[in-house]
Amino acid sequence: MNSFIIQIKNALKYGYKSITVFPTSFLSALGFAIVTIIRIEINWQSEISNNYLFSCLHWSLAFGAFLGLAVLTVVKQKNGNKMKEGIANVLVGFVVVLTFFVLYFLESKSKNYAGYYVIADDVRGRMIVMILLSILTFILNSGSNPASSLFMTQKAMVVALLYGIVVMSGASSVAAAVKGLLYPNLTEKIFMYVSVFSGLLAFSVFLGHFPDFSLGEDDPRRAQLERQPNFVKALFQYILVPIILVMTGVLILWVARVLLQNVWPPFVLLSSVSTTYVLSGIWLHMMVSEAEIPLVKLYRRIFPVGGLLVLLFEVWAIMRQISHFGIKYTEYAFVVLVIFAVISTVLLIFNHKKAYVMILMLVGVLGLVMVMPYFGYYDLPVRNQISRLEETLIAQEMLVEGVLQPANHEISLEDKEMITDAAMFLIGTQEAPSYLSQIMFNPTEFKKSFGFEPTYSEMDEVWFGNGNKGLTLELTVNVISSSDYDFILLPAYPYREGMEDFSKGAVKEGEYKLLMLIKDDNSPGLIQVVNAQGIVMEVNMSDYYNKLLNKYPLKAKWQREQVFEDLVLRAENDDLKLMVVFRYLEISMDPQGDQMYYYADVLMGLLKEK
Numbered sequence: 001m002n003s004f005i006i007q008i009k010n011a012l013k014y015g016y017k018s019i020t021v022f023p024t025s026f027l028s029a030l031g032f033a034i035v036t037i038i039r040i041e042i043n044w045q046s047e048i049s050n051n052y053l054f055s056c057l058h059w060s061l062a063f064g065a066f067l068g069l070a071v072l073t074v075v076k077q078k079n080g081n082k083m084k085e086g087i088a089n090v091l092v093g094f095v096v097v098l099t100f101f102v103l104y105f106l107e108s109k110s111k112n113y114a115g116y117y118v119i120a121d122d123v124r125g126r127m128i129v130m131i132l133l134s135i136l137t138f139i140l141n142s143g144s145n146p147a148s149s150l151f152m153t154q155k156a157m158v159v160a161l162l163y164g165i166v167v168m169s170g171a172s173s174v175a176a177a178v179k180g181l182l183y184p185n186l187t188e189k190i191f192m193y194v195s196v197f198s199g200l201l202a203f204s205v206f207l208g209h210f211p212d213f214s215l216g217e218d219d220p221r222r223a224q225l226e227r228q229p230n231f232v233k234a235l236f237q238y239i240l241v242p243i244i245l246v247m248t249g250v251l252i253l254w255v256a257r258v259l260l261q262n263v264w265p266p267f268v269l270l271s272s273v274s275t276t277y278v279l280s281g282i283w284l285h286m287m288v289s290e291a292e293i294p295l296v297k298l299y300r301r302i303f304p305v306g307g308l309l310v311l312l313f314e315v316w317a318i319m320r321q322i323s324h325f326g327i328k329y330t331e332y333a334f335v336v337l338v339i340f341a342v343i344s345t346v347l348l349i350f351n352h353k354k355a356y357v358m359i360l361m362l363v364g365v366l367g368l369v370m371v372m373p374y375f376g377y378y379d380l381p382v383r384n385q386i387s388r389l390e391e392t393l394i395a396q397e398m399l400v401e402g403v404l405q406p407a408n409h410e411i412s413l414e415d416k417e418m419i420t421d422a423a424m425f426l427i428g429t430q431e432a433p434s435y436l437s438q439i440m441f442n443p444t445e446f447k448k449s450f451g452f453e454p455t456y457s458e459m460d461e462v463w464f465g466n467g468n469k470g471l472t473l474e475l476t477v478n479v480i481s482s483s484d485y486d487f488i489l490l491p492a493y494p495y496r497e498g499m500e501d502f503s504k505g506a507v508k509e510g511e512y513k514l515l516m517l518i519k520d521d522n523s524p525g526l527i528q529v530v531n532a533q534g535i536v537m538e539v540n541m542s543d544y545y546n547k548l549l550n551k552y553p554l555k556a557k558w559q560r561e562q563v564f565e566d567l568v569l570r571a572e573n574d575d576l577k578l579m580v581v582f583r584y585l586e587i588s589m590d591p592q593g594d595q596m597y598y599y600a601d602v603l604m605g606l607l608k609e610k
Contacts, residue, residue, distance in 0.1 A: 021072070021207070023068075024071075024089045026207065027064075028065040035058055039054050052104075052117040056100055059124070060096050061096065063127060063130055063131055070141070071091070071092050072085060073137075073138050076212075122371065122376065125371045125377060129367040129368060138153070144226060147290070151226065151287060152225050156210060159209055164202030165198075167197075167202075172195075210225070211225055241299045242295070244299065248302060248307070255313045258313075259313075274313070275337045277310065278311055278341040278344075278345065279341060285300060285348060286356055288300070311342050318334055325421055325457075326385055327381050339366065340362055340363065343362055347359060382426065388418065392418055399435070406448065406451030407451035420446075420456060423450070443474055470589070471559045472561070473562075473585045474561070474563070474567075475582065480604070489529070490514070491514045511531060513530050514527070514580070514602070515527070515529075516528075523598070524541040526540055529578060529607060537571065545598060548585075548587065551566065567582040567585060575610055576607060576610065579606040580604075581603045581605070582601060583602070584600075585601070
């Protein structure tokens with residue numbers, strides 16, 4: 001027990017000491033916490049309208065927290081004195097300020113569905129890569145070797161996480177007790193403040209876990225932190241190594257069966273299994289780099305070769321997928337992962353321990369490639385799909401001088417599938433060509449624009465998955481009588497749960513608003529009618545969807561129906577009578593995941609006061 005208490009005291013002591021050892025990292029984390037508290041404290045109108053400002057502050061401070069750790073570590077390792085460390089801290093602070101101004105004042109933003117500015121996806125991706133590069137720089141400069149440094153960093157993260165969870169759980173329990181027993185009016189925000197404080201404490205423990213890098217390899221604490229405890233060695237060498245070895249054999253047999261039977265599994269499943277196996281194996285290779293037991297030596301010889309064989313099979317699968325669907329976000333991500341995994345396994349075959357530095361550097365290089373303007377994750381798939389779509393549209397005389405025209409002749413099934421696939425992908429992106437619009441998600445509008453209904457390939461696993469069952473209902477009428485109702489309600493834009501306050505606050509005195517609350521894609525959702533006093537009617541859509549499924553049981557083949565009455569939801573309470581009309585509705589089921597998915601496009605609501 002005394003040893004346990006000493007460990008806790010040491011962790012907190014070193015966490016406190018980290019404030020002076022890594023001042024810019026701690027101050028950045030403190031600033032991050034303060035910005036978070038401000039966002040919690042202010043009312044929702046100010047928080048939403050200043051979302052872009054707060055996001056720029058958060059990203060620049062998060063970058064500063066890890067940049068400070070990397071820069072100070074490099075300076076200390078190079079036998080830097082106090083003066084050099086002070087200059088490094090000032091430079092890191094300058095970079096944090098510069099990053100904020102670059103994010104806030106340059107073109108780094110886009111509008112969300114509510115009309116407020118948010119940081120653009122590609123800019124967010126670049127900030128993530130900058131943080132990743134800072135972490136990689138730290139790992140490459142903080143240990144006796146990359147494998148030991150990676151383990152020490154992982155250990156620091158786990159220890160910090162445990163302290164944070166324990167502190168948050170304990171403080172939240174106390175706050176709940178105070179609220180339930182002593183002060184019922186205690187604001188719910190207290191639990192958010194506890195989370196922020198716990199996160200700051202955890203980051204301090206993370207920083208404090210590391211040794212004094214200015215002492216170099218002579219620091220006895222450094223050797224202790226790099227050393228793997230016996231239970232970790234046992235986990236790696238006697239449990240994980242046999243598992244990966246057996247998995248190698250299983251995957252090679254799986255590859256052989258697929259090739260012999262020519263029955264291909266879903267692309268996402270195949271790629272996920274293959275890349276997860278290889279990436280896990282590369283990580284484990286680094287974790288057992290110092291072990292000398294025969295089983296681990298066998299693993300270090302067999303895994304890179306087995307992993308390379310599995311990856312070559314995945315390369316074939318990716319080429320097959322791209323030939324049918326072009327390059328989209330999923331394909332792009334797996335291509336990058338496979339490039340990394342192939343190069344890494346080749347390096348392990350020929351270089352072993354010397355490969356670790358190159359593998360970690362490769363992570364940084366590929367991260368930079370993914371956020372480049374032309375070849376990056378956010379640009380290349382869109383350009384590829386636009387080129388793929390327009391080539392076919394022009395060949396079919398459906399795109400003339402940038403104007404989309406419905407097909408006036410019969411086109412092949414293959415071209416219909418290709419146009420549908422590319423158009424549906426592009427409609428969901430901000431960079432979609434001007435002749436495409438979000439309304440084309442509606443099959444009726446799609447047919448008006450292209451001259452044929454959406455046509456999906458049997459291989460298409462992106463939209464419907466492997467073996468998915470589904471139902472699509474489309475509205476058949478354009479005129480709906482409102483004579484029996486007092487109000488016509490146009491819906492608020494569908495949004496995820498957590499934005500309720502924004503929509504409710506927009507209601508003026510004497511007005512009603514129709515809201516649709518969606519928690520996630522496999523949630524039926526809620527329909528709410530609100531006025532200035534709050535929620536006056538709430539309808540759970542579960543019963544409505546169940547009635548539809550009783551009438552239209554999901555079959556192996558996707559069903560499409562044009563209806564009116566089935567797209568009307570009626571509800572009433574003591575004060576109000578409501579009729580909601582949907583323009584378009586979709587229900588699907590993934591048999592493999594046993595998940596239901598729902599989508600509903602509300603046309604209007606009609607309301608009568610009793």
